[in-house]
Amino acid sequence: MSNSEKLIKCYTLLECKSCKNITKRKFTSTDFVFKNEGDCSNCDGSLLITMIYGKTIE
Amino acid sequence: MDFTNFDLDEFFGMGDESNPLMMLLWIIPIIIFVFYGQRIQLYISGNQIKKDITKLEEFKNESRQKLISYIKNNLNPKDDPVKKIDSFLEYFTIMPVDLDPNGIIPKINHLVHSREDFTRLQVRGLFNEISDFEITKVQNLLEIVTSLQMFHKVTRHLYLTAKKQKNFPLILPLQMMIPFVMEEADALKDAVESLKSGQPIGDSIGPMVVGEMMLNTSKHNAAFETVWSESEFEGRELLLVKAEGPNATVGRPGEAIQNIIPKKKPNLIIMVDAALKLEGEDSASIAKGFGAAIGGIGTERFKIEQVATTNAIPILAIVIKQTIHEAITLMSEDIANQAKSVRSQVYEMITENSKSGETVMIVGVGNTLGVGQ
Numbered sequence: 403m404s405n406s407e408k409l410i411k412c413y414t415l416l417e418c419k420s421c422k423n424i425t426k427r428k429f430t431s432t433d434f435v436f437k438n439e440g441d442c443s444n445c446d447g448s449l450l451i452t453m454i455y456g457k458t459i460e
Numbered sequence: 461m462d463f464t465n466f467d468l469d470e471f472f473g474m475g476d477e478s479n480p481l482m483m484l485l486w487i488i489p490i491i492i493f494v495f496y497g498q499r500i501q502l503y504i505s506g507n508q509i510k511k512d513i514t515k516l517e518e519f520k521n522e523s524r525q526k527l528i529s530y531i532k533n534n535l536n537p538k539d540d541p542v543k544k545i546d547s548f549l550e551y552f553t554i555m556p557v558d559l560d561p562n563g564i565i566p567k568i569n570h571l572v573h574s575r576e577d578f579t580r581l582q583v584r585g586l587f588n589e590i591s592d593f594e595i596t597k598v599q600n601l602l603e604i605v606t607s608l609q610m611f612h613k614v615t616r617h618l619y620l621t622a623k624k625q626k627n628f629p630l631i632l633p634l635q636m637m638i639p640f641v642m643e644e645a646d647a648l649k650d651a652v653e654s655l656k657s658g659q660p661i662g663d664s665i666g667p668m669v670v671g672e673m674m675l676n677t678s679k680h681n682a683a684f685e686t687v688w689s690e691s692e693f694e695g696r697e698l699l700l701v702k703a704e705g706p707n708a709t710v711g712r713p714g715e716a717i718q719n720i721i722p723k724k725k726p727n728l729i730i731m732v733d734a735a736l737k738l739e740g741e742d743s744a745s746i747a748k749g750f751g752a753a754i755g756g757i758g759t760e761r762f763k764i765e766q767v768a769t770t771n772a773i774p775i776l777a778i779v780i781k782q783t784i785h786e787a788i789t790l791m792s793e794d795i796a797n798q799a800k801s802v803r804s805q806v807y808e809m810i811t812e813n814s815k816s817g818e819t820v821m822i823v824g825v826g827n828t829l830g831v832g833q
Contacts, residue, residue, distance in 0.1 A: 412659055412790055434706035435660055436671050436832040452672075453799070454660050454830055456790035 420447025670824025686711030695816030714763030753777035
């Protein structure tokens, strides 16, 4: 199967700068790496998008 | 089996008792191949090339259609953009004459910048209101469709010329080159989706490494679509440079470095970039080396090398290996995961190659699509 025939899903990784909690969700069109995404649900720390990447679904 | 009584004449059907039909069976194909061999080869090779040319045309049409739909559905153009987009695709660039190469770099630089400025202006003219982020995306998408159109036109020209002149040797270079052309065309076609969505691509790894180092620092304009900021690490002053994200741009790092160096006089430059891997090498592997790690037509590298040489500043490079497909399509998990490791290796390079109190410039090279700072 060629690269283009594989299904690639895009994910966004968010990290809380205070509690270091990492969450993963589906990419949305307004996301970009190092964007501040508001407050962490666990603590008052700020959530930062640290990674956006594609994962191949076989 | 006994081979001692092997008779050559009998084998070729030329013995006294042989059948003349058997003789013809050998001779006719030889005659055909002597006179028509090249045409047969041309026909066989031509068929495969023809299939690839059809594929290239499909890629071009598909990406053109996606660009038009994206503009119509998401960007609210003033008028129907189809005619204007089709006219952009036909623009060509005449490179400066190189019979006397002395002083050719500023000419190429001027030409490339003029083309970029013109395209930006034309794209902006399509809309009443459009953000810089969207302009850079449309510019990149136009570049993709133009490249695919060029691949299609050139391969078709070479194929049709060989066919028209029934000239087999003419098709050989095309036969050798077409797998590489197809690999790049396939990558370009797949890059459209990431560009439309504003997602980071493999080439964004350099800006991603430096982008995090720039967080919580005050950013200044260093050159067109290029930012820089100051930071500190273990007694060293850090000058951080990258293209302005999350726009789909590589910025003008050469110009930026030329502007910063006279003011800040760094003792060392470290460049972080994506690099094409060799066959057999692992994707997302990291390599360190010397010299300006930057691709493109060569004008930006020239500027960096020139200013570094004039000021006797050593340049170190750290690259993240990837295929052409990985470099221009959505960043893979493996490559994204390397950002942390590259960053720690950059810090290691800083401590190993500079002393406390010195200044080090770190440049994140690549398209910063989907990566802020």
